[in-house]
Amino acid sequence: xxxxxxxxxxxxxxxIALGVLLGGTLIGAIGAFLAGEPPLTxxxxxxxxxxxxxxxxxxxxxxxxFYSFERGIFExxxxxxxxxxxLIVSAMGGAQTGWHLIAWLTQEHxx
Numbered sequence: 001x002x003x004x005x006x007x008x009x010x011x012x013x014x015x016i017a018l019g020v021l022l023g024g025t026l027i028g029a030i031g032a033f034l035a036g037e038p039p040l041t042x043x044x045x046x047x048x049x050x051x052x053x054x055x056x057x058x059x060x061x062x063x064x065x066f067y068s069f070e071r072g073i074f075e076x077x078x079x080x081x082x083x084x085x086x087l088i089v090s091a092m093g094g095a096q097t098g099w100h101l102i103a104w105l106t107q108e109h110x111x
Contacts, residue, residue, distance in 0.1 A: 006083055013087045017058035017094030024050045025102050044108035051095045058091035059084075 004012070025046045032042035072081030 006086075009087060010090045013058045013090040014094040014097075017054040017091040018098045019094075020054040020057045021047060021050050021095050021098030022101065024053075025098070040106040041108060043102055044106045047099050047102040051099055054095040054098065055088070055091045058094060059087055 025043050028046040029039040029043040033039040068080045068084040071077050072079075072084075
């Protein structure tokens with residue numbers, strides 16, 4: 001498995017989470033429109049439900065994260081723990097940015 005440098009991984013994590021949330025929400029809205037449901041309302045609902053999945057997709061699944069934490073705790077490599085936490089924070093930032101964009105677009109949070 002190739003090890004990616006930290007800064008590119010940090011940036012990728014942010015934009016993967018952002019892309020998963022925006023893409024899933026927009027494609028889901030098309031499906032809602034075709035099913036005769038209100039697309040903007042569904043977009044907001046999809047954005048709320050996709051935040052956690054955007055985070056999981058961005059960090060590459062949970063097993064790598066747990067392995068990094070295990071290595072940091074049991075082998076004394078605190079650098080791995082810090083890197084993994086920063087990657088998770090970056091992914092959370094991307095998912096939150098996507099959620100805010102969808103909330104702004106749909107204006108559902110004002111009701």
